[in-house]
Amino acid sequence: MIRVLIADDQDAVRFSFRTILGAAPDIRVVGEAADGNAALTLAKEQLPDVALVDIRMPGMDGLELTRVLGEAVPATRVVVVTTYDLDAYVHTALRNGACGFLLKHSGAGLLTEAVRAAAAGDALISPEVTVRLLRELATPSPAEHPLTDRELDIVALVAEGRTNAEIGATLYITAGTVKTHLANIQQKLGVENRVAIAAWAWDTGHCTPRRPTRP
Template structure:
């Protein structure tokens, strides 16, 4: 990222929560709250007018909800990053938000420092998913895996979407599916973080993925990531 502040748009139908988020974020030198919106339609208009870098998006709002708004926002502004922050950790909301292109999913009971870190992470092109949401998503995907495919599905070996990957890239992809950071992947495979970053970029590029969140979703869909990994 450049040295300029990260421009943040707050979208939530509760004014008190928006005020709380604003107070937390304006205390940070590298974050600037450029606007607020109370529903998805207003968020689209504000994003067009203000050109934020990150949108902090609620899910349940009157009129256009956060999932629909995320879909429209990313279609109109491909470089925009969306961090979904919600009270609800229900599977359908987490999965729908990530499938819509959100770069992160955080719960509103997260500590203020975690919100700040999450905004910085998604602005830098990384992905953030609350740990308990990740666990629930793993359980959901496990229930969907076809039992008859057995070990082949568990390794993603039969899924043609993964065919462009080399053996090393498949290992990196599997590690992404576990939610490991670059540092953790580097330790596991005894690589430098710079090398891991290069591998991650190639994996995302070959698979046509926007970011690490989409890599996690695809890993679950293909069975590369499973509960307990």
């Protein structure tokens, strides 16, 4: 069971997140806080696996909370969930140790997937944020690689910010099969998570999936 702490100063947002996560059989909300200081106290008491943290909160803001949690409760993985997708926020959040950055309108599926990814030691960033950040990388240059055509299709869709379910639907395979492919891709490329896979795709020019066909 993945234990989650929600930190957001808006009652409606906390209720929404609690409802979404409560519908997942493998996730349990163990605490809620309306400001950064209260969230830190709860995290020390509850030791959650994942903390969903808003940026703009009274007292300690979410960016500082992310940094402090990394020092005080290092086992807790932080996913920043906010309305604001300013590059400065994204960069600071990731630099302070966040393993995910979601916009609040990303949807229930992406929220639960981000929690699961964080708990598994992976990372997930909202698609529109991912694409914008990765396009800041250097001009793509072709490179030798050990990936199959199917794996390249998955890499390209990851670079677009697609979830496992969306990739599976596009390629006519199950989300479980996508997860297996991603594990193989990470091993072959020597990277740790899907954000690094997306970065590799943009850096090497493998950002356009082939026309999908049924297996």
